[in-house]
Amino acid sequence: MSFNFRLALRYLFSPNKSSFSSTASWLAIGGLSIGITALMLTASIIHGFQKVISEKLSSFEGQGRIQHILGNQIDLTNPTLDSLIQSYSKSFSPFVRGVCMVRSGSHADGVLIEGVKLLPKAISDYPNNKIKPGEIVVGNGLAQELKIEQGDTVFLQVFSSGQSSPFPRKIKPVMVKEIFHSGLQEYDKTLAYIDLDDARNLFGFENNFVSGMILSDANIPVIRKKISYPYFYESWRDRHALLFEWIDIQRWPAYIMFGLIALVGIVNIIAAIAMIITEKSGQIGILMAQGTHRSTLKSIFMIQGGFIGLMGGIIGGLLSMSIIWAQLKFEILKIPAEIYFMDQIPFSFDYPAFGLILIITFIFCMVASWWPTKVVTTLNPAVALGYE
Amino acid sequence: MNWEKKVSKRFSESSRRQVWFSGLFSMIGMGVGCFAMIVSLSVMNGFETLVHSKLKGFEGDLRVSGQVSENEISELDGIEIVMPFMERRGVVEDGNDQKVVSLKAVDVAKMTDFYNFPLRGKSPEISEVVIGQDLAYRLGKDVGDEIMVYSPIDQSFGFGLTPKTKMTISGIFSTRILDYDDRFVFLSLHDGKKLFKRKSGLDGIDIRVLKNFNVSSLKYNLAQKLSDSVTIQSWEDLNRSLVEAMKMERLGTIVILSLIFLVAAFNLAAALSLISIQKIKEVGILKAMGAPIESIQKIIIRMGFNRAGKGAICGFILGILLTLVQNQFGLIPIPSDIYFIDALPMVLFPKDLYTVIFISFLFILLASFIAGRKLAHTQIKDALQWGK
Numbered sequence: 001m002s003f004n005f006r007l008a009l010r011y012l013f014s015p016n017k018s019s020f021s022s023t024a025s026w027l028a029i030g031g032l033s034i035g036i037t038a039l040m041l042t043a044s045i046i047h048g049f050q051k052v053i054s055e056k057l058s059s060f061e062g063q064g065r066i067q068h069i070l071g072n073q074i075d076l077t078n079p080t081l082d083s084l085i086q087s088y089s090k091s092f093s094p095f096v097r098g099v100c101m102v103r104s105g106s107h108a109d110g111v112l113i114e115g116v117k118l119l120p121k122a123i124s125d126y127p128n129n130k131i132k133p134g135e136i137v138v139g140n141g142l143a144q145e146l147k148i149e150q151g152d153t154v155f156l157q158v159f160s161s162g163q164s165s166p167f168p169r170k171i172k173p174v175m176v177k178e179i180f181h182s183g184l185q186e187y188d189k190t191l192a193y194i195d196l197d198d199a200r201n202l203f204g205f206e207n208n209f210v211s212g213m214i215l216s217d218a219n220i221p222v223i224r225k226k227i228s229y230p231y232f233y234e235s236w237r238d239r240h241a242l243l244f245e246w247i248d249i250q251r252w253p254a255y256i257m258f259g260l261i262a263l264v265g266i267v268n269i270i271a272a273i274a275m276i277i278t279e280k281s282g283q284i285g286i287l288m289a290q291g292t293h294r295s296t297l298k299s300i301f302m303i304q305g306g307f308i309g310l311m312g313g314i315i316g317g318l319l320s321m322s323i324i325w326a327q328l329k330f331e332i333l334k335i336p337a338e339i340y341f342m343d344q345i346p347f348s349f350d351y352p353a354f355g356l357i358l359i360i361t362f363i364f365c366m367v368a369s370w371w372p373t374k375v376v377t378t379l380n381p382a383v384a385l386g387y388e
Numbered sequence: 389m390n391w392e393k394k395v396s397k398r399f400s401e402s403s404r405r406q407v408w409f410s411g412l413f414s415m416i417g418m419g420v421g422c423f424a425m426i427v428s429l430s431v432m433n434g435f436e437t438l439v440h441s442k443l444k445g446f447e448g449d450l451r452v453s454g455q456v457s458e459n460e461i462s463e464l465d466g467i468e469i470v471m472p473f474m475e476r477r478g479v480v481e482d483g484n485d486q487k488v489v490s491l492k493a494v495d496v497a498k499m500t501d502f503y504n505f506p507l508r509g510k511s512p513e514i515s516e517v518v519i520g521q522d523l524a525y526r527l528g529k530d531v532g533d534e535i536m537v538y539s540p541i542d543q544s545f546g547f548g549l550t551p552k553t554k555m556t557i558s559g560i561f562s563t564r565i566l567d568y569d570d571r572f573v574f575l576s577l578h579d580g581k582k583l584f585k586r587k588s589g590l591d592g593i594d595i596r597v598l599k600n601f602n603v604s605s606l607k608y609n610l611a612q613k614l615s616d617s618v619t620i621q622s623w624e625d626l627n628r629s630l631v632e633a634m635k636m637e638r639l640g641t642i643v644i645l646s647l648i649f650l651v652a653a654f655n656l657a658a659a660l661s662l663i664s665i666q667k668i669k670e671v672g673i674l675k676a677m678g679a680p681i682e683s684i685q686k687i688i689i690r691m692g693f694n695r696a697g698k699g700a701i702c703g704f705i706l707g708i709l710l711t712l713v714q715n716q717f718g719l720i721p722i723p724s725d726i727y728f729i730d731a732l733p734m735v736l737f738p739k740d741l742y743t744v745i746f747i748s749f750l751f752i753l754l755a756s757f758i759a760g761r762k763l764a765h766t767q768i769k770d771a772l773q774w775g776k
Contacts, residue, residue: 020665024658031651038647071485099479099486101540108541110477110488157540190488260424261647264417268655271413275662335636336629 004296008303011276021276025304028265028272029311032361035262036316037323039357041347042258044324046251048348053243056184057236059120060191062093062214064235066227073209074231084226085213093117094210096199101157102138102192107146111138111192113156115199116214133195135177141189143179152176156194158202172202185337266364269308273301274372284376285384298373305369309362317358324349392683395674396690399667414659415699417652418748422700425645425744426707426736432641433735436634442565443630444596444623445504449603451626452610453592454618461593464609466601471495471502471594474580474587478539480519480573481552482527489523489573491539493580502596509559514578516558520569524560533557537573542585553583592618646747653755656696660688660759671763672771684764685757692756700748704741711736 011021066081068074076082076094085092096115101108119131131137136154148154156172174194182188200207215233227233237244277284284297324347327333337343400411448471452461458472471494478491494502499511499518509531512518517537519529529535538552555575562569575583597603603622610620624631664671671684711734714720718731 020662023661027654027658031654034647034651038644099488101479101488103541108477110479257424257428258644260420261644261651264420264648264651264655267413267417268651268658271655272658275658279662279665336633340633 004300005303008300008307011280011300011304012307020279024272024275025308028268028308029315031268032262032265032308032312032365033316033319035258035265036312036357036361037320038258038261039255039361040316040320040354041323042254043350043353043357044320044347045345046247046254047350047353048346049342050244050247051348052342052346053184053240053247054237056182056187057240060182060184060187061236061239062120062216064215064233064238065095065212066215066231066233067212069230069232071211072230073205074212076208076210080226080228081213081231091216092213093216094196095212095214096196096203096205097211098158098199098203100202102142102146102154103157104146104148104152104154109142109145110190111142112190113199113202114191114193115196115202116193117196119193131177131193131195133198134174135195136174137178137180137193138176139188139191140179140181141185142192143176145189148176150176150179156202172198174198184342188337262361265312266361266368269305269365269368270372272308273305273369274375276304277301277372277375281379281384284379285381288379288381289385294377297376298370301373301376302366302369305365306362308369309365312365313358313362317354320354321349323347392686393690396687396694399663399670399687400691400694411659411695414652414656414696415702417655418649418696418699418752419703419706421645421648421652422703422744422748423707423710424648424703425642425747426704426740427710427734428641428645429638429740429744430707430711430734430736431732432634432638433737433740434733437733437735439565439630439634440623441504442563443627446563446565446568447623447626448502448594449597449623450595450607450610451592451621452595452614452618453621454614455589456593456614456618458593460614461595461610464606464613466598466606468596468598469498469502470596471498472577472590472592473594474577474584474591476539476584476587477541478537478573478583480517480523480527481536481538482529485527487523487526489519490571491537491573491575491580491583493575493577493584496574496576499574502594503561505561505563507559507561509557512558512574512576514576515553515555516576517555518559518561518574519557520572521560521562522567522570523573524557526570529557531557531560537575537583539583539585542583542587553579555579642743642747646751649747649751652696652699653751656692656752656755657759659695660692660756661762663691664688664759664763668763668766668771671766672768675766675768675771681764685760688760688763689753689756692752692759696748696752696755700752704744704748708736710734 012025014022066074074081076085093116098113098115099110100113102111116131119137136156138148143149146154153173153175156174158171180188194202196210199205200209205211287297288294327345327347331344333345334343335345458470461467462470473495474493476491478489480487480489496511496513500507507518509518517535519527519535524530527535534554534556536552537555561574581587595606597606607620607622614620674684714731714734720732
């Protein structure tokens with residue numbers, strides 16, 4: 001181990017119990033690790049929020065959907081669509097969508113009905129995700145509003161559209177098969193799933209007609225090119241572009257606020273190194289008098305700064321990781337779902353951001369410890385020793 | 389002047405340059421903490437007041453629900469204006485496009501006086517509706533266009549057509565509150581009574597209270613006057629989860645920004661312990677002369693406040709100054725079409741100032757206490773031998 005390393009470590013882990021320089025260094029490490037923890041948690045929440053939203057949206061809406069541009073019914077035997085569907089038959093599933101009223105006793109509410117063959121994965125681990133005719137799966141927000149439970153029967157009542165008005169309005173009794181809880185208010189309150197053929201029947205679709213196709217595989221690059229007027233393809237990201245823009249804007253004030261904590265922590269390092277130099281100026285004087293090069297002396301304190309940065313990073317990193325882990329495991333911090341889309345603080349491990357934070361703070365630490373060492377170059381051994 | 393004060397002043401004055409320097413850093417840390425806390429609290433208060441006033445502009449201060457007559461209420465003191473309403477889930481339809489909305493039938497003559505939201509067009513008359521801008525956008529409708537409105541809940545289960553009413557859009561409002569612009573459709577009480585066949589009367593009355601009149605005393609008076617069958621809810625009762633969320637955000641901000649104080653307190657503790665070490669001989673002499681432990685503690689705490697306190701006060705004053713400047717000149721702009729005003733209002737309540745003062749005081753006290761404790765308890769013998 002080289003001389004300057006040994007000296008730096010000795011200053012940090014002084015055998016003398018009440019050594020000031022080790023106290024100051026540990027305080028600086030503590031401050032820095034709090035700052036790093038705050039920054040990492042911020043990054044984690046922002047990333048987690050995006051992730052939770054993305055996962056939920058994509059699981060409910062598929063990777064994207066092909067629909068008619070005017071919302072008309074689509075004929076599946078249509079040649080352009082047919083060829084596409086034939087070639088990627090596994091990735092497409094048809095859906096029928098419509099608005100209708102759900103009634104249970106005196107309670108009623110409007111819902112968006114989706115007729116599907118398979119339920120979205122987010123909803124259930126139900127065998128094959130299959131939904132049988134005569135069954136309905138509703139969100140828990142809707143279930144609360146209608147005061148219904150699993151096994152109850154509810155009535156679906158379609159608002160007849162203009163053309164079919166001479167026929168009696170359709171009312172269909174269905175059994176509540178399952179109540180899902182997505183945590184996203186929009187889905188929990190307004191969405192319900194029924195069987196595809198039930199939906200065709202309910203909304204007056206012919207056998208080969210659907211509202212659109214759900215794409216479950218994102219890796220079909222040709223899709224945007226192949227779909228042309230009067231059909232269009234919309235991914236879930238396109239559909240919720242505004243939401244993601246909003247998250248993007250929100251992140252900067254958060255980073256600035258939490259960056260301030262780290263900044264004060266880095267200022268601590270400057271103060272700590274400056275104080276250590278002051279305290280050790282007598283020893284520095286002796287070392288200088290013995291012919292130690294100034295740059296070696298400077299490097300001692302730089303190493304100390306680097307060590308503080310490293311320890312702060314490790315402690316802060318471990319601390320925030322364990323907080324994130326605890327939150328993911330035990331779901332301690334809850335938030336009101338009506339306001340925030342989800343019901344608990346969405347932490348996640350955002351490793352690239354964590355790495356970036358650690359690297360940037362480490363660089364700042366080195367700069368911060370370099371600055372006070374400038375004093376060393378102007379220190380006169382005679383003056384330094386004079387204090388003793 | 390008591391002697392502890394004198395000694396702490398002497399200690400501060402006789403410190404070396406770097407020590408003074410590190411004291412400066414603890415000042416900066418505390419200042420940044422105070423400044424950040426005051427600014428973020430006042431920004432938050434500003435937004436809160438904006439949201440409050442917008443929500444109140446939409447719902448009034450108090451809501452009486454149940455069978456009441458307008459005359460019963462308007463006799464009471466402190467009422468600016470009342471708005472009787474009927475509300476029900478209903479459907480608006482345009483061709484094949486159906487949307488489930490909240491139909492709100494109100495006294496149209498008072499509409500512009502009661503509702504404080506930008507309205508393009510005019511209040512609805514008979515067979516006219518006012519819809520929110522998001523709904524208008526989704527339906528692709530503008531002022532003057534026609535839509536079908538009906539209320540499926542009021543239909544019996546039998547056969548027959550759903551009676552639909554053709555209505556003209558007389559105006560489009562924009563509140564930018566939650567999903568209100570997508571959800572609410574206003575119509576006249578006259579149309580409401582025709583549509584909601586199963587309703588026997590009003591659902592309730594919204595009340596706007598005169599400025600400076602105590603809302604809770606009016607609530608009490610109303611409860612005394614009206615029968616027990618009606619419920620009286622204030623703005624906060626109606627938006628419980630939003631109020632809760634705002635409280636939580638405020639608490640979160642205070643806790644997180646306290647971390648800046650914590651990190652700055654670490655710095656202060658380091659700076660004070662450096663001074664302690666340099667002055668340990670003097671302290672030993674003082675103790676030998678019979679100075680009690682508390683006096684030594686007092687000296688260090690006084691020095692802590694002398695440094696960090698100054699910083700805190702600076703940050704405090706700067707924060708308040710920024711608030712005043714923002715309110716006077718409007719440096720931070722916000723989109724005026726959403727909030728009706730160009731600049732973010734920053735609001736400071738005395739309660740927040742007390743909180744900031746209390747927290748900064750607490751941290752300074754804690755840091756100086758811990759730094760001073762070790763010094764105060766040093767044995768006289770050790771203190772005098774230090775550095776030999």
